Amino acid sequence: MNGLADIVTVVLVTVGALLFLAGTLGLLRFPDTLSRLHAISKADNVGLGLIVVGLLPQATSLTGGLKPVCVWLLAQLSAATASQLLARTIYDDQVEP
Amino acid sequence: MADFLVAAALFILAVTAIALFRILHSRIAAERMMAVQLLGTGGGAALLLLGAASGSSAIADVALLLALFAAFSCVAFALGAAVPTVRRDSQKERS
Numbered sequence: 001m002n003g004l005a006d007i008v009t010v011v012l013v014t015v016g017a018l019l020f021l022a023g024t025l026g027l028l029r030f031p032d033t034l035s036r037l038h039a040i041s042k043a044d045n046v047g048l049g050l051i052v053v054g055l056l057p058q059a060t061s062l063t064g065g066l067k068p069v070c071v072w073l074l075a076q077l078s079a080a081t082a083s084q085l086l087a088r089t090i091y092d093d094q095v096e097p
Numbered sequence: 098m099a100d101f102l103v104a105a106a107l108f109i110l111a112v113t114a115i116a117l118f119r120i121l122h123s124r125i126a127a128e129r130m131m132a133v134q135l136l137g138t139g140g141g142a143a144l145l146l147l148g149a150a151s152g153s154s155a156i157a158d159v160a161l162l163l164a165l166f167a168a169f170s171c172v173a174f175a176l177g178a179a180v181p182t183v184r185r186d187s188q189k190e191r192s
Contacts, residue, residue: 006098013105013146020109020139024116027135033128040116040131044138051105051142055149058098067157068145071164075138078168082134085175090127092178 005057012054019047033090041083048075099150106146113139130174137167 023043030036052072059065113135120132141160148156 009098010101013102016142017105017108017112020112020142024112027116028119033125036128037131040135041138044135044142047109048138048142048145051109051145055102055145058102058149060152061154064154064157067154067161068149071141071145071157071161074161074168075141075164078164078171079134079138082168082171082175086127086130086134086171089175089178090125093125093127 008057009054012050016047016050016054019043019050023047033094034087037083037086037090041079045076045079048072099152102146102150106143106150109139109143109146113143126178127174130171133170134167137164 020043023040026039026043027036030039049072052068055068056065059068116135116139117132120128120135123129141163144156144160144163148154148160
Protein backbone atom coordinates (compact mmCIF):
# COMPACT_ATOMS: atom_id res chain seq x y z
CA MET A 1 0.00 0.00 0.00
CA ASN A 2 2.81 2.36 0.90
CA GLY A 3 4.46 1.85 -2.52
CA LEU A 4 1.28 2.89 -4.31
CA ALA A 5 1.01 6.09 -2.24
CA ASP A 6 4.61 6.96 -3.10
CA ILE A 7 4.06 6.29 -6.80
CA VAL A 8 0.95 8.47 -6.86
CA THR A 9 2.82 11.25 -5.07
CA VAL A 10 5.85 11.08 -7.36
CA VAL A 11 3.75 11.16 -10.53
CA LEU A 12 1.44 13.99 -9.44
CA VAL A 13 4.17 16.16 -7.94
CA THR A 14 6.28 15.73 -11.10
CA VAL A 15 3.39 16.78 -13.34
CA GLY A 16 2.68 19.73 -11.01
CA ALA A 17 6.31 20.85 -11.19
CA LEU A 18 6.24 20.53 -14.98
CA LEU A 19 3.16 22.75 -15.02
CA PHE A 20 5.06 25.37 -13.06
CA LEU A 21 7.76 25.11 -15.72
CA ALA A 22 5.11 25.54 -18.40
CA GLY A 23 3.77 28.62 -16.62
CA THR A 24 7.23 30.16 -16.51
CA LEU A 25 7.97 29.30 -20.13
CA GLY A 26 4.63 30.82 -21.06
CA LEU A 27 5.57 33.91 -19.10
CA LEU A 28 8.94 34.22 -20.86
CA ARG A 29 7.61 33.58 -24.37
CA PHE A 30 4.27 35.42 -24.50
CA PRO A 31 4.45 38.84 -26.19
CA ASP A 32 1.59 40.61 -24.43
CA THR A 33 1.12 41.49 -20.75
CA LEU A 34 -2.39 40.09 -20.59
CA SER A 35 -1.31 36.75 -22.05
CA ARG A 36 1.58 36.62 -19.57
CA LEU A 37 -0.87 37.24 -16.74
CA HIS A 38 -3.02 34.43 -18.10
CA ALA A 39 -0.04 32.10 -18.37
CA ILE A 40 1.19 32.41 -14.83
CA SER A 41 -2.17 32.49 -13.04
CA LYS A 42 -3.61 29.46 -14.85
CA ALA A 43 -0.57 27.21 -15.03
CA ASP A 44 0.54 27.90 -11.47
CA ASN A 45 -2.87 27.21 -10.01
CA VAL A 46 -3.23 23.88 -11.78
CA GLY A 47 0.36 23.06 -10.78
CA LEU A 48 -0.42 23.90 -7.17
CA GLY A 49 -3.59 21.82 -7.33
CA LEU A 50 -1.72 18.78 -8.67
CA ILE A 51 0.99 19.14 -6.03
CA VAL A 52 -1.62 19.36 -3.28
CA VAL A 53 -3.41 16.25 -4.57
CA GLY A 54 -0.01 14.57 -4.88
CA LEU A 55 0.76 15.37 -1.26
CA LEU A 56 -2.53 13.98 0.07
CA PRO A 57 -1.27 10.35 0.34
CA GLN A 58 1.68 11.62 2.38
CA ALA A 59 -0.55 13.37 4.92
CA THR A 60 -0.17 11.87 8.41
CA SER A 61 -3.45 13.17 9.90
CA LEU A 62 -6.79 14.49 8.67
CA THR A 63 -5.90 18.14 9.30
CA GLY A 64 -2.50 17.50 7.73
CA GLY A 65 -4.35 16.64 4.52
CA LEU A 66 -7.08 19.28 4.75
CA LYS A 67 -4.72 22.21 5.22
CA PRO A 68 -3.03 21.98 1.78
CA VAL A 69 -6.46 21.65 0.20
CA CYS A 70 -7.49 24.88 1.95
CA VAL A 71 -4.29 26.54 0.72
CA TRP A 72 -5.13 25.46 -2.82
CA LEU A 73 -8.75 26.69 -2.53
CA LEU A 74 -7.58 30.06 -1.23
CA ALA A 75 -4.93 30.30 -3.95
CA GLN A 76 -7.53 29.36 -6.56
CA LEU A 77 -10.07 31.99 -5.46
CA SER A 78 -7.52 34.72 -4.80
CA ALA A 79 -5.67 34.19 -8.08
CA ALA A 80 -8.93 34.29 -10.03
CA THR A 81 -10.04 37.61 -8.56
CA ALA A 82 -6.56 39.11 -8.42
CA SER A 83 -5.83 38.34 -12.07
CA GLN A 84 -9.21 39.81 -13.07
CA LEU A 85 -8.32 43.02 -11.17
CA LEU A 86 -4.83 43.11 -12.64
CA ALA A 87 -6.24 42.52 -16.12
CA ARG A 88 -8.60 45.46 -15.62
CA THR A 89 -5.72 47.78 -14.68
CA ILE A 90 -3.61 46.50 -17.60
CA TYR A 91 -6.52 46.97 -19.98
CA ASP A 92 -7.19 50.49 -18.70
CA ASP A 93 -3.54 51.44 -19.19
CA GLN A 94 -3.52 50.07 -22.73
CA VAL A 95 -6.80 51.65 -23.87
CA GLU A 96 -6.14 55.16 -22.50
CA PRO A 97 -2.45 55.44 -21.42
CA MET B 98 10.42 9.98 -0.70
CA ALA B 99 11.38 13.03 1.37
CA ASP B 100 14.40 13.80 -0.83
CA PHE B 101 12.19 13.60 -3.92
CA LEU B 102 9.84 16.17 -2.36
CA VAL B 103 12.76 18.45 -1.51
CA ALA B 104 14.08 18.09 -5.07
CA ALA B 105 10.66 19.01 -6.48
CA ALA B 106 10.48 22.02 -4.14
CA LEU B 107 13.93 23.20 -5.26
CA PHE B 108 12.93 22.75 -8.91
CA ILE B 109 9.79 24.85 -8.38
CA LEU B 110 11.80 27.52 -6.56
CA ALA B 111 14.33 27.62 -9.40
CA VAL B 112 11.57 27.92 -12.00
CA THR B 113 9.84 30.63 -9.96
CA ALA B 114 13.14 32.48 -9.55
CA ILE B 115 13.63 32.54 -13.32
CA ALA B 116 10.12 33.90 -13.83
CA LEU B 117 10.64 36.49 -11.07
CA PHE B 118 13.91 37.60 -12.66
CA ARG B 119 12.11 38.13 -15.94
CA ILE B 120 9.05 39.87 -14.41
CA LEU B 121 10.89 42.26 -12.09
CA HIS B 122 12.90 43.66 -15.01
CA SER B 123 9.85 44.83 -16.91
CA ARG B 124 8.79 48.48 -16.78
CA ILE B 125 5.05 47.83 -16.64
CA ALA B 126 3.83 48.16 -13.04
CA ALA B 127 1.12 45.53 -13.46
CA GLU B 128 3.71 42.99 -14.61
CA ARG B 129 5.80 43.62 -11.53
CA MET B 130 2.66 43.03 -9.49
CA MET B 131 2.31 39.64 -11.13
CA ALA B 132 5.56 38.70 -9.40
CA VAL B 133 3.68 38.86 -6.10
CA GLN B 134 0.99 36.55 -7.38
CA LEU B 135 3.63 34.18 -8.76
CA LEU B 136 5.33 34.11 -5.35
CA GLY B 137 1.99 33.35 -3.74
CA THR B 138 1.41 30.18 -5.73
CA GLY B 139 5.01 29.14 -6.51
CA GLY B 140 6.33 29.88 -3.04
CA GLY B 141 3.27 28.27 -1.48
CA ALA B 142 3.74 25.10 -3.50
CA ALA B 143 7.43 24.88 -2.60
CA LEU B 144 6.59 25.43 1.06
CA LEU B 145 3.91 22.74 0.99
CA LEU B 146 6.42 20.31 -0.50
CA LEU B 147 9.07 21.19 2.09
CA GLY B 148 6.48 20.89 4.85
CA ALA B 149 5.46 17.44 3.66
CA ALA B 150 9.11 16.41 3.32
CA SER B 151 10.07 17.59 6.80
CA GLY B 152 6.88 16.25 8.33
CA SER B 153 5.93 19.48 10.12
CA SER B 154 2.41 20.71 9.33
CA ALA B 155 3.16 24.28 10.51
CA ILE B 156 4.76 25.08 7.17
CA ALA B 157 1.39 24.64 5.44
CA ASP B 158 0.18 27.64 7.48
CA VAL B 159 3.04 29.70 6.06
CA ALA B 160 1.96 28.68 2.55
CA LEU B 161 -1.58 29.75 3.45
CA LEU B 162 -0.25 33.13 4.56
CA LEU B 163 1.71 33.54 1.34
CA ALA B 164 -1.41 32.96 -0.73
CA LEU B 165 -3.35 35.40 1.46
CA PHE B 166 -0.74 38.16 1.17
CA ALA B 167 -0.53 37.69 -2.61
CA ALA B 168 -4.27 38.20 -2.87
CA PHE B 169 -4.33 41.29 -0.66
CA SER B 170 -1.40 42.96 -2.39
CA CYS B 171 -2.97 42.45 -5.82
CA VAL B 172 -6.25 43.91 -4.57
CA ALA B 173 -4.42 46.89 -3.04
CA PHE B 174 -2.59 47.47 -6.32
CA ALA B 175 -5.83 47.28 -8.32
CA LEU B 176 -7.55 49.70 -5.95
CA GLY B 177 -4.61 52.11 -6.12
CA ALA B 178 -4.54 51.97 -9.91
CA ALA B 179 -8.33 52.31 -10.20
CA VAL B 180 -8.50 55.76 -8.56
CA PRO B 181 -7.17 57.75 -11.60
CA THR B 182 -9.72 56.15 -13.92
CA VAL B 183 -12.52 57.47 -11.70
CA ARG B 184 -11.11 60.98 -12.10
CA ARG B 185 -10.54 60.38 -15.81
CA ASP B 186 -14.19 59.39 -16.26
CA SER B 187 -15.36 62.54 -14.53
CA GLN B 188 -13.07 64.65 -16.72
CA LYS B 189 -14.52 63.01 -19.81
CA GLU B 190 -18.07 63.85 -18.73
CA ARG B 191 -17.14 67.53 -18.27
CA SER B 192 -15.32 67.93 -21.60
